[in-house]
Amino acid sequence: xxxxxxxxxxxxxxxxxxxxxxxxxxxxxxxxxxxxxxxxxxxxxxxxxxxxxxxxxxxxxxxxxxxxxxxxxxxxxxxxxxxxxxxxxxxxxxxxxxxxxxxxxxxxxxxxxxxxxxxxxxxxxxxxxxxxxxxxxxxxxxxxxxxxxxxxxxxxxxxxxxxxxxxxxxxxxxxxxxxxxxxxxxxxxxxxxxxxxxxxxxxxxxxxxxxxxxxxxxxxxxxxxxxxxxxxxxxxxxxxxxxxxxxxxxxxxxxxxxxxxxxxxxxxxxxxxxxxxxxxxxxxxxxxxxxxxxxxxxxxxxxxxxxxxxxxxxxxxxxxxxxxxxxxxxxxxxxxxxxxxxxxxxxxxxxxxxxxxxxxxxxxxxxxxxxxxxxxxxxxxxxxxxxxxxxxxxxxxxxxxxxxxxxxxxxxxxxxxxxxxxxxxxxxxxxxxxxxxxxxxxxxxxxxxxxxxxxxxxxxxxxxxxxxxxxxxxxxxxxxxxx
RNA sequence: GCCGAGGUAGCUUAGUUGGUUAGAGCGGUCGUCUCAUACGCGACAGGUCGUGAGUUCGAAUCUCACCCUCGGCACCA
Numbered sequence: 001x002x003x004x005x006x007x008x009x010x011x012x013x014x015x016x017x018x019x020x021x022x023x024x025x026x027x028x029x030x031x032x033x034x035x036x037x038x039x040x041x042x043x044x045x046x047x048x049x050x051x052x053x054x055x056x057x058x059x060x061x062x063x064x065x066x067x068x069x070x071x072x073x074x075x076x077x078x079x080x081x082x083x084x085x086x087x088x089x090x091x092x093x094x095x096x097x098x099x100x101x102x103x104x105x106x107x108x109x110x111x112x113x114x115x116x117x118x119x120x121x122x123x124x125x126x127x128x129x130x131x132x133x134x135x136x137x138x139x140x141x142x143x144x145x146x147x148x149x150x151x152x153x154x155x156x157x158x159x160x161x162x163x164x165x166x167x168x169x170x171x172x173x174x175x176x177x178x179x180x181x182x183x184x185x186x187x188x189x190x191x192x193x194x195x196x197x198x199x200x201x202x203x204x205x206x207x208x209x210x211x212x213x214x215x216x217x218x219x220x221x222x223x224x225x226x227x228x229x230x231x232x233x234x235x236x237x238x239x240x241x242x243x244x245x246x247x248x249x250x251x252x253x254x255x256x257x258x259x260x261x262x263x264x265x266x267x268x269x270x271x272x273x274x275x276x277x278x279x280x281x282x283x284x285x286x287x288x289x290x291x292x293x294x295x296x297x298x299x300x301x302x303x304x305x306x307x308x309x310x311x312x313x314x315x316x317x318x319x320x321x322x323x324x325x326x327x328x329x330x331x332x333x334x335x336x337x338x339x340x341x342x343x344x345x346x347x348x349x350x351x352x353x354x355x356x357x358x359x360x361x362x363x364x365x366x367x368x369x370x371x372x373x374x375x376x377x378x379x380x381x382x383x384x385x386x387x388x389x390x391x392x393x394x395x396x397x398x399x400x401x402x403x404x405x406x407x408x409x410x411x412x413x414x415x416x417x418x419x420x421x422x423x424x425x426x427x428x429x430x431x432x433x434x435x436x437x438x439x440x441x442x443x444x445x446x447x448x449x450x451x452x453x454x455x456x457x458x459x460x461x462x463x464x465x466x467x468x469x470x471x472x473x474x475x476x477x478x479x480x481x482x483x
Numbered sequence: 484g485c486c487g488a489g490g491u492a493g494c495u496u497a498g499u500u501g502g503u504u505a506g507a508g509c510g511g512u513c514g515u516c517u518c519a520u521a522c523g524c525g526a527c528a529g530g531u532c533g534u535g536a537g538u539u540c541g542a543a544u545c546u547c548a549c550c551c552u553c554g555g556c557a558c559c560a
Contacts, residue, residue, distance in 0.1 A: 017560030
């Protein structure tokens with residue numbers, strides 16, 4: 001295939017904010033984006049998969065101070081923990097951008113300039129209640145008895161501050177038009193209704209900068225030494241700065257963002273930032289909008305939000321250490337709801353692992369390859385099996401990975417049933433040639449399963465192909481029984 | 484408060500425009516095979532489809548009321 005003829009596909013996660021360590025929600029977003037990216041690559045798309053870390057803002061600055069370390073040192077260390085998570089989840093990202101990367105900062109400033117030049121940024125005096133303890137403004141709704149929740153007894157000061165604002169209010173109609181023309185813009189679709197309603201209630205301009213003395217850690221506002229960009233305005237630009245915008249010396253921005261299909265995946269708390277603010281910012285800068293946004297639900301544990309105080313936090317890294325990368329990937333992709341909040345419990349995880357990976361795929365691999373190893377004198381040619389079934393690719397083309405992975409397990413079940421029905425282990429003893437032919441077909445079926453497994457459980461798929469090529473049952477089970 | 488979604492077997496859930504005995508997976512029980520990781524396959528049990536009323540020859544599916552749960556309501560990375 002001609003490289004230049006490949007269709008470009010771009011997918012990006014949101015950038016995790018590195019003020020704390022990675023949690024299951026991050027793992028979920030990474031894995032789902034990864035499955036889509038891997039599928040698109042297999043379908044012949046020229047894929048660019050972006051992720052990274054969001055490293056500016058007051059909270060990070062404060063956290064670093066609390067720990068008594070230099071802010072850059074602090075973010076360097078935390079960015080590393082996210083990189084390690086990506087590695088342990090076997091994420092195939094092509095890019096890893098950090099908002100403290102020099103090229104990103106320059107891009108954020110250029111983005112600001114374009115919006116400013118186009119007349120969508122202005123300066124305005126802002127009056128608010130400032131808590132010296134938090135070193136930030138406290139919103140009216142967060143007041144407890146007229147005081148800051150954390151620093152009770154401390155008097156709040158009414159402070160006037162000049163900040164830059166973004167003319168968000170001007171984009172409501174344009175965004176609604178875009179939603180109308182692109183009904184698939186947001187998945188699940190009811191989120192689009194929520195967004196439309198928000199627009200109807202009126203969009204307010206929002207502040208996009210802070211005084212440098214209050215927020216020393218961030219990207220400088222162009223042509224104003226007193227002001228630092230508020231994190232959002234800086235961070236959102238990463239989706240294009242990672243592609244080399246604005247310089248675009250390698251043509252990636254043009255290829256992926258302008259000419260390709262663009263997909264963003266995010267958590268539900270991020271919906272409006274991705275689908276509303278960021279899109280308005282793109283309009284302001286005169287750039288194409290995102291094609292699709294996929295919104296994930298949250299993960300609860302035992303019906304409640306995971307939190308340290310409840311002691312119900314499940315660490316993705318620990319789970320990977322015990323059950324393996326593909327076990328976690330499987331659970332996140334198949335057993336959790338694609339868009340609604342879901343409950344994550346070790347018990348359910350363990351049950352699903354045993355039922356579908358140990359007794360399902362793992363056992364199927366062993367039973368077929370034992371027969372192959374014993375009765376076939378050479379590896380089966382499986383080249384013709386390396387295609388996707390339409391029941392799988394049709395929904396997956398539309399980013400519905402859940403239907404695709406469900407279909408894969410229907411395939412596993414079908415092969416198990418076939419073995420039971422045809423009893424090749426008996427036939428091979430009565431009629432060797434006929435039995436061998438059956439086993440060859442089963443190896444072919446196994447190859448089909450492995451092919452469809454690739455976007456979801458890449459290591460497992462690879463291990464199956466490898467075992468088929470060697471015509472040997474794996475030395476150790478793909479998914480060991482864990483008690 | 485406003486807007487929206489939904490309440491289906493122990494758990495997770497499928498059920499486009501109303502139509503034969505409401506499907507599936509997991510879990511449970513029983514049976515069975517032996518190639519396989521005590522795995523697989525088969526069978527069974529288990530549902531007044533939130534409650535009440537209405538429309539209809541016929542409703543989980545339409546209408547109304549009520550109960551309950553959940554989500555969104557903006558600068559929370």
